[in-house]
Amino acid sequence: MTGPDSGAPQLIQSFANTLNAGSGTDLLLTREQAAGWLRVAGLLPEGAGLTGSEHGALLRLRESLRDVLKDHAEDREDAANAARLTRALADGRLVLTVGPASTVGLASAARASYSSVVAAVAVAVAASAASGAWLGLKSCSAPGCGLAFFDGAASGARHCPAHSAAHAG
Numbered sequence: 001m002t003g004p005d006s007g008a009p010q011l012i013q014s015f016a017n018t019l020n021a022g023s024g025t026d027l028l029l030t031r032e033q034a035a036g037w038l039r040v041a042g043l044l045p046e047g048a049g050l051t052g053s054e055h056g057a058l059l060r061l062r063e064s065l066r067d068v069l070k071d072h073a074e075d076r077e078d079a080a081n082a083a084r085l086t087r088a089l090a091d092g093r094l095v096l097t098v099g100p101a102s103t104v105g106l107a108s109a110a111r112a113s114y115s116s117v118v119a120a121v122a123v124a125v126a127a128s129a130a131s132g133a134w135l136g137l138k139s140c141s142a143p144g145c146g147l148a149f150f151d152g153a154a155s156g157a158r159h160c161p162a163h164s165a166a167h168a169g
């Protein structure tokens, strides 16, 4: 695992925002585009690609993540959305590792490169939860937006900065 905990919310946010509902841009639209984005993000090794079913699973993972971030924004507890994200993250096959100095961490027991991608997202979710950032990760509730943003001040914001003025109150 690399980087401080502050990188975890950023990874979740940038992954969720690979789909821009406002402009209709999807950085993960094709298998090739998705693999390219994952390689740039450091989640997929050079030369590794995605199968069709892995690409489908990746899009479901992103959709379930966005749904849960929307629940955060709307201060709603949705068991079905939580269960969908749990299922999508199961591909990561996380295990707990214990170091000689009794340091503990999460790692992936999977050998397939796609499982390592999911594991990286799952570890980021766990790190965000541990640092208290998880509930501050939200998806804008403005119609047609859904942009993921980080409400670090836990202000109860429901909208991304661009929509917070228009939907104040």
Ligand SMILES: [Zn+2]
Pocket: 140, 141, 142, 145, 146, 147, 159, 160, 161, 162, 163
């Ligand atoms: Zn918005």
